[in-house]
Structures are given as C-alpha cells and as structure tokens.
Amino acid sequence: MSFHLQAGRNAAILLVAAGILWSGGAGLPGAQQAQAQVPGPEVCAGCHETQVKSFLGTKHGNKVDARTPMNQGGCNTCHKGDLAKHVSEGGGKGVGGMISLASKTISQQDKNQLCLGCHQKDPTRLNWLSSAHANQDTGCTSCHQIHTAHDKVRDKLTQPNVCFTCHKEQRVQINKPSRHPILEGKVSCSDCHNVHGNNPKQMVKTTVNEVCYTCHMEKRGPFVHNHQPVTEDCGICHQAHGTTIANLLKSRPPFLCQDCHATSGHPSQNAGLPNQRTTSTSNLGTIARGCLNCHINIHGSNSTENKATAGRFRR
Amino acid sequence: MRYRTNETLRLTALAAALVSVYGPAVAEDAQGSVSVGGGAWTNDRHQPGMYDGMRDKGFYPNLDADIQKRDDDSGLSWGLKIRNLGLQTREIKGEVERQGDIGASIEYNRIPKDNPFTIDTRLFRDGTRELVITPSIAPGTGEDLELKTVRDRYTAKAFKTLGAGFTANFAFSTENKDGNRQWGRGGAPEFAIEPINSTTRQWEAILNYAGERLQGSAGYLGTSYQNSNGLVTTNLTTPSAAQSFNLTLPLDNKSHQFFVDGGYNFTPTTRGTFKASYARATQNEFLPTARPGLTFPSGNAPSPLSPTHLNGKVDTTLVEAGLNSRPITDLTVNANVRYRNLDDKTPIKGYVYSGSTPTVFNTPWSYKTWTGKADATYRLKDGFSLLGGAEYSSQDRWVPDKGVKYVPFRSDLDEWTVRAGARKSMSETVNGSLTYLHSKRDGGHYKTPNDPTEPAENLINPLNISDRKRNKLRGTVDWSPTDKLSFQFIAEGAKDKYSGLPYGLEKGTGHVFTLDGSYQLNQDWSFNAWVSFDQTKADEHTQNGAGFKDNNLKETGTSFGAGLRGAVDKLKLGADLERFRSVNKYDQDLTGTALSSALVPVQDITNKFLRLKAFAQYPIQKNADLRFNFIYDKWRTDDWSWMYFPAGGTQSFTYGTGTDGTTVFADQKQHSVFGGVRYIYRFE
Numbered sequence: 001m002s003f004h005l006q007a008g009r010n011a012a013i014l015l016v017a018a019g020i021l022w023s024g025g026a027g028l029p030g031a032q033q034a035q036a037q038v039p040g041p042e043v044c045a046g047c048h049e050t051q052v053k054s055f056l057g058t059k060h061g062n063k064v065d066a067r068t069p070m071n072q073g074g075c076n077t078c079h080k081g082d083l084a085k086h087v088s089e090g091g092g093k094g095v096g097g098m099i100s101l102a103s104k105t106i107s108q109q110d111k112n113q114l115c116l117g118c119h120q121k122d123p124t125r126l127n128w129l130s131s132a133h134a135n136q137d138t139g140c141t142s143c144h145q146i147h148t149a150h151d152k153v154r155d156k157l158t159q160p161n162v163c164f165t166c167h168k169e170q171r172v173q174i175n176k177p178s179r180h181p182i183l184e185g186k187v188s189c190s191d192c193h194n195v196h197g198n199n200p201k202q203m204v205k206t207t208v209n210e211v212c213y214t215c216h217m218e219k220r221g222p223f224v225h226n227h228q229p230v231t232e233d234c235g236i237c238h239q240a241h242g243t244t245i246a247n248l249l250k251s252r253p254p255f256l257c258q259d260c261h262a263t264s265g266h267p268s269q270n271a272g273l274p275n276q277r278t279t280s281t282s283n284l285g286t287i288a289r290g291c292l293n294c295h296i297n298i299h300g301s302n303s304t305e306n307k308a309t310a311g312r313f314r315r
Numbered sequence: 316m317r318y319r320t321n322e323t324l325r326l327t328a329l330a331a332a333l334v335s336v337y338g339p340a341v342a343e344d345a346q347g348s349v350s351v352g353g354g355a356w357t358n359d360r361h362q363p364g365m366y367d368g369m370r371d372k373g374f375y376p377n378l379d380a381d382i383q384k385r386d387d388d389s390g391l392s393w394g395l396k397i398r399n400l401g402l403q404t405r406e407i408k409g410e411v412e413r414q415g416d417i418g419a420s421i422e423y424n425r426i427p428k429d430n431p432f433t434i435d436t437r438l439f440r441d442g443t444r445e446l447v448i449t450p451s452i453a454p455g456t457g458e459d460l461e462l463k464t465v466r467d468r469y470t471a472k473a474f475k476t477l478g479a480g481f482t483a484n485f486a487f488s489t490e491n492k493d494g495n496r497q498w499g500r501g502g503a504p505e506f507a508i509e510p511i512n513s514t515t516r517q518w519e520a521i522l523n524y525a526g527e528r529l530q531g532s533a534g535y536l537g538t539s540y541q542n543s544n545g546l547v548t549t550n551l552t553t554p555s556a557a558q559s560f561n562l563t564l565p566l567d568n569k570s571h572q573f574f575v576d577g578g579y580n581f582t583p584t585t586r587g588t589f590k591a592s593y594a595r596a597t598q599n600e601f602l603p604t605a606r607p608g609l610t611f612p613s614g615n616a617p618s619p620l621s622p623t624h625l626n627g628k629v630d631t632t633l634v635e636a637g638l639n640s641r642p643i644t645d646l647t648v649n650a651n652v653r654y655r656n657l658d659d660k661t662p663i664k665g666y667v668y669s670g671s672t673p674t675v676f677n678t679p680w681s682y683k684t685w686t687g688k689a690d691a692t693y694r695l696k697d698g699f700s701l702l703g704g705a706e707y708s709s710q711d712r713w714v715p716d717k718g719v720k721y722v723p724f725r726s727d728l729d730e731w732t733v734r735a736g737a738r739k740s741m742s743e744t745v746n747g748s749l750t751y752l753h754s755k756r757d758g759g760h761y762k763t764p765n766d767p768t769e770p771a772e773n774l775i776n777p778l779n780i781s782d783r784k785r786n787k788l789r790g791t792v793d794w795s796p797t798d799k800l801s802f803q804f805i806a807e808g809a810k811d812k813y814s815g816l817p818y819g820l821e822k823g824t825g826h827v828f829t830l831d832g833s834y835q836l837n838q839d840w841s842f843n844a845w846v847s848f849d850q851t852k853a854d855e856h857t858q859n860g861a862g863f864k865d866n867n868l869k870e871t872g873t874s875f876g877a878g879l880r881g882a883v884d885k886l887k888l889g890a891d892l893e894r895f896r897s898v899n900k901y902d903q904d905l906t907g908t909a910l911s912s913a914l915v916p917v918q919d920i921t922n923k924f925l926r927l928k929a930f931a932q933y934p935i936q937k938n939a940d941l942r943f944n945f946i947y948d949k950w951r952t953d954d955w956s957w958m959y960f961p962a963g964g965t966q967s968f969t970y971g972t973g974t975d976g977t978t979v980f981a982d983q984k985q986h987s988v989f990g991g992v993r994y995i996y997r998f999e
Binding site for chain 2: 057059062063064065066067068104105106107108109120121122123126127129130135136137149157165166168169171172175176177181183184185186187198206207213214215217218219220221222223224225226228229231232233236244246251252255258259260261262263264268269270271272273274275276277278279280281282283284286287288289292293294295296297299300301302303304305306307308310311312314315
C-alpha cells in the first residue's frame, strides 16, 4: 500500500473524527452548584462522623492545599446537592438532592465528572475520556476508595485484587509458575498499565516494548543481529501476566519457534523427549531450554564471528 | 543461611534505630503503624519462594512500618514506609511534601529472583569473563549451584508548583542488577551462566500546565543501560580453539526522548487531546568479538573488514490526536488518530565475509504505523446502552534487502476491527454487558527467503504477519439478589484463524468462565468464593523434513479460591484458600514422519499450586495487636523440561555425553508450612 493511499484513508478517519459535533448542555443531571454558604464538614460529622474523620485524614481533607474539596466546598464538592436543605430537614438518603458516589442509579459517567473536574488536569489522566475504561463505563469509585488515606488500588500489594474484580483471566495467570513478582507486590498492574490513559492496551508508555524496556533495557539493542519479533512487540512470544512455560513464553519451544521457522534439518523436527543423555541438537529441541539450548541470544546478538550462521543468535 | 540471617538482623536493627529516631517526632498526631515479628518455613520452597526472598526453610525476622504525619496548619506532611525490611524483598520509602506546593521522595526497592533449580556442575569462572567447564564429569559429582539475580533500585522524585497553573516534576532512578542467569554455550548444547551485572538509569523532567481549558505536559526522558560485561568466553578445561566459544552480551546503550501530551476542552462536553514525542536510541560500543587476542574456532575469527562499531541509531516519532464529545446527554463519541514511526537508521554493513565479499549483514527493522479509531456509546432507557466502534491500522514494515533471511516477510500489514455491544447498568440488582469484536488482518505479498536449498522457508506464515480473522465475545452479569449477597459471572471466548501460506499456526482459541460470589453474613463476618475455568488451544501445521506434522496444543486451567473474614469479640480472624491447576497437552500427529528412536513422545504436563493462608489478630492494648500468621504452600508438577527418559525411568536432565555433565535438578513436589507472629503498634 502506498503511503499516499494510507494518508488518504487516515485523513478520512480524521475528517470523520473532526466532523463530530460538540455542544454544551449535557451536564451532570441533578447536580447543583455548590451553595455559596454551605455547612462545613464539622456539621456533617454530626451524623457522618466516621466518614468525615477518615476524609480529614486524606489528601482531599488537606486544609492548606487550595485545590482540595476541603477548600472548595467541603463535602458538597463531591456530594453535590443542597446541603443546607439536607441539614435543615434533618438529613436522610437523597434529602436535599445529595449524591452518593456508591449509588447505582447514577451513571458512572456522571459520577466520574465529579472527579474529573479536578483530576483530569493530572498529566496521567489527560486522556481518561478516550480510555478503554471510560468506554466501558468504569467508575472512578469502582476502583478507588475515597474516604480513606489507604486506597487499596494505590498500594501495589493490594492493587491486583482490585483489578481482578473485572480481569479474571489475569487472576489465574499471575499464579502460574512463570510470572512476574506480582503476588509479592514487587510489580503491580500500574507499573505497566496506565488505566487512566488511552495508549494501546492501556500501557503506561506508547507501546508494549517501551514498557518492557523500562526494566529489561538490555533487550532493546539495537543489536548487530536483531530478532525481528523482538523489535516489533515482546507480546508476540511472551505473555507478561504469567504462563506455565519458562520465561513467560506463550508456547513451548520448539512449537513456538516453528510458528515462524520452517526449514530442513533440526529446526523443523518433531518435538520429543530424549531417552538418553545426548548432544544431538535434533534431540534437544524440546527439553531443557528447547531451541534456546543453542540459540542463546534469541533477543539479539552482537557477535561478529565470521560464520555464515552468525545471524542465528548462537553467540 | 547464616549470612542471610545476619544481614536481616542488621537491617532489622537499622529499622529499629530509624523508628527510635523518628519515634519521638511521630509520637504526636502521627498516623499509621509499625509491626515487628518473624516466622519460619518448615521446608525449602524453590518454586513458590522464587520471588519472596524466603526460598529456603528457616527463620525470617521482619519489620514493616507505615507512618504519616501532617501538620494541618502548615500543610507539611511526611511519610515513612518500610516493607519486608528483614527479607530480601525489602523496600523503604521516605517522602515529605506540602501538598499542592512542593514535595520530594526517595525510595529503595530490592527485587530478588531465585532460580528454582539446583544445578550440579563443575563450571567455574576464571577471571572476570571466562567460564570454564570441566568436561565429562559423572552426573551428580559436581558442586551445587543455585542461581540468583537481584535488582536494587533507588528512586528520587520531586515536584514544585510554580504558579499560574504550572508544576514541575523531576524523577531519577538507578537500578543495579547483579547475579547470573541460566544460559547455554551456544556453540554446543551445553551449560553456561549469563552474568547480568549491569546498571539501568532513567531521568525525567516534566513541566505540567493545568488551566481551565488547556492542560498538558512537556518533558524529557533520558535512559541508559550499562553492562559490566560485553562478552563471556566459555572453554573446556583445556582451552582449545575448537571449543572456545565467545558469547556476546547486550552492550551499553542510551536513549533521549522529548514529549508533549495535552488536552483542550472546547466546550464543557467536548475535549480534544494530543500527543507528540520524538526519541533517539543509540548503541555504539566497541563490538566485543573484535577485541584482539580472542581465540575462535578455525576460520571463525572476525574478518578484518568487519566493523568494530555498530553505530546503532533508532529514531521514534509519535503524533496522536483525539476528540471526545458528548453532543447530547445520551451519546458519547470518541475518535482518535495515531502515527508512529520507528525508524532504525543503523547503517547496514557486512559483518561476515567470504573473502572480501560480505555475506551476513546487520538487520535493522523499521515500522511506520497509522491507526484511526472511533467509538460511540448511546444510552437508552432503564440503564441500557449500546456500544459500537471501528478501528483501522495500517503498517509499513521496512525489510532489509541484504543478507540471509530465514522467514518470509511482508512490507505492509492492514487490520480492520469492529466492536459492538450492549450494557445494562444502574440497577440495584442485575447489571451486565455483552460485547463482540471482529478483526481482519492481511497485507501485501510475502518476500520469501528464496534459498534454493531451503524451499520450505518460503512456505510458512510467521504468526505476527499472517492473514488473521479474529472473533471475540465477552459477557458479564452482576447479580445482587440482596444487599448482602452478590454474584458475578464472566464468560469470554476468542477464536483466531490464520491463513495464507501452507505452514504455520492455523487456529487459536481461548475461553474463560468465572463465577464469583460474596456474602456479608453480618457486620463481623463475610465470605467470598470464586471458581474459574480457562482453556487455550493452538493448532499448528508445520514442516517436518520432506513431510509435515500437525500439532494440537491445549492448556486447560481450573482454579478456585475462597476467603473468610470475621471477628469473635475482640479477636479478628481470616483465611484465604487458593488452588490453581493447569494441564498442558501436546497432541502431535506423527503420521507424516515418525519420531526418532532416540525420542519418546511429548507427554502432558500438570501443574498444581495450593496456598492456604490464615491469621488471627488480638488487641493486647488499645493501640497494639498481636497477629499470628499461618501459610501452607503446596506445589506439584510433572514438567519434563529438565528430565530425560531412559527405559528404566525418568532422570534429571544432564548436559552432554562426552562433555559437560552438568545436571539440573527440579524438585517436583514442594510443600512447606509457615508460622509467624507479629507485634503491631498503631499510632492513633
């Protein structure tokens, strides 16, 4: 395909995108502006003592930071409603139009707007609205606990269990024998994924490889002899969440390698298990490290040894 | 073991000293806790203990702390977090900030990894880079080698609010890696170890702006990788040119990236976003096999015409723009276009020569990718929504035209994806969703290796570029029959079909079914449980000599878990049970070409892991608890990766026949019990 044809197609996509109308007026249903003089948290504590006490211990409750709910209207910043009416009428669920972020009867998108009013300005959340999570109607409070200084999803030891609320396949994968140290809290989901962003696969960087290179920088080369899939996407051969095969491989050599390599001799041989000690490469393509018993530098090699097979990652 | 215990005791003493220093400062108004304790494992746990620093049986002291203090008048707050101080997995973080104004943090984090195998070998290191292998040892007569790697990472971060909506962020991290990985000699299927001693550094400076309509950030990210070793030479005991293999390692490299990322609110309901970045990665170290004085097998010494430096240079450009709008209350639309160009500008030169004719060249790869996508969500009545979207991706792949190729390549790939779905939300009892995805990938003609001696190389579909049709379906149901009882069911299915050239991956499928339930019996007691079934299959049609073979690979997993939390008076109790089982089947049709008499058919592999954890926590003071922990780990496998199969019964894998003799032992049955106690002090 020529570059011009691609450019034409993508310009069309851009035009479609640009042609989308935008208009005002789709604000938060039922949400009301914070009252000029609203009762402060000390009044709310009369009935909601536990919530207010925990709120005051959070970053939201910081009295010096002018941006916090504490300084932007108190409880009413998020629980938007007629707080004065709520108080004067003796409180109660929904009295004064107060909003509970735990309510299932308000759409997640509307609830999220309450948070985005401040948090969309954060560099890691600039693209929330076009993220996969936003498109799936995921609420901020689906993952975050607001009234605590110890939000489970912000602690790398407890974070995976929050993510597993929806991502069940990964709950099993991280317990497979070949895995990252996620169970131990040394690697967490958010080390690789920006769940508030819109990068492909919700990665923290723009590609899978850029993320992997953060910790595995030795794999990025460039090498004299580059293995093509390595330069394209680590995910072609590896399943980062966990597998039953060493080194997080998706499939076991030689099966994985034979998905790309067909040639006479040992690379295309049957998989089998040797019945005796052997040095035969034809018999050592499956056990131990499989093909990697000899092709040791499979991510890339810098050897200039003068061999016709120098590009086969054996040195 | 003695070293580890001494080390952990030293660190525990250090932490205790830190706490004693900070103690008076936090005695007033501080929040958080400090816990000190220890426990012991009854057996080695080579597989389950791979990452937790407790691989060997024995006693492990430990200290954790999480202390925060905030001065409400000045807004100054500080925190100290210590986790696993007594273990190899220790991490310490200190931070101080005036929220919304200025702050800084410093952190230390160690990640150990213990190789789960015990290796009996006579391999030893001679000097800094020479590995020497004693040939032909009787299996089991070497010395035990337990491989381990350790990452020590130090991170410093700071931010400062500059006013007028601007904030500056700085970060620097350095990670030292140390240890050895299991490797091979390359020139022969023999044992070797790979030294990974290296340092990775990253430094970043970002300027953020947050205005009412415009928000964005611009910055610089630099990275460097420095390897302590560029080459490992392996020799048999008596060095000889024929047996001297020079194994290269990754060389020092670095990168610099400038980026900008932002969003603009055109209206309260319409937002545009943009990203742009430019990065350059380089590698220009002296190529280690060009070093004078190295010994090579006959005829393999590098040609004098071969370059001594790669002059590697990879430039990556990214430009992206997006639009999100909610033109009417019930409709949300997203559109995004993205252009990414990874341009490997490394000069192509001959590195292997036949006389004065270059025969093997370096292999830079470049990719230029356009992606455009649009999604929409329309909300109907009663919490129902309809979802739809489409995505198109087009990639130019630059294929080197010099040197030997081993697989077919394509210079362009295109993929269309469409998504559709429906969702029910905002109900107090039943919510759910159903989504469907279809994609189709194809591309231009294949550039085949065209080696007349290897015609089969022209006949395979590499899995990452072959024509592919993908269908995925995902359904979820959340059911809360009462406030105290809830269930969640998720089912996913995916099917890939590959086509094009005769050989390669033909079909792949994957299914996951899970059911979760939770029940809140009362204010004190709650129970949850889950069960999961997953299965993946891959059907391959591959070459085998002059014939072919079909492989049907299948992995089936069945897992479940349960958790209980409760309290009896002041005593808090809890338990969690998890069990994972996976079965790998390798169904290889050998009717095309029979299996060699030196081989037995590939056998199924079953892995099982069970972990039971329980605790009891009792307050001994108003602000102090005693906590008792119990863990039972059980690991079972019949993985044959490190075995061979004589008629008399399976044996641990031993390298070589007349050379090496290194044996790798994989313990297939591991179980261990942990008992521990902690004293927890809470600042209140």
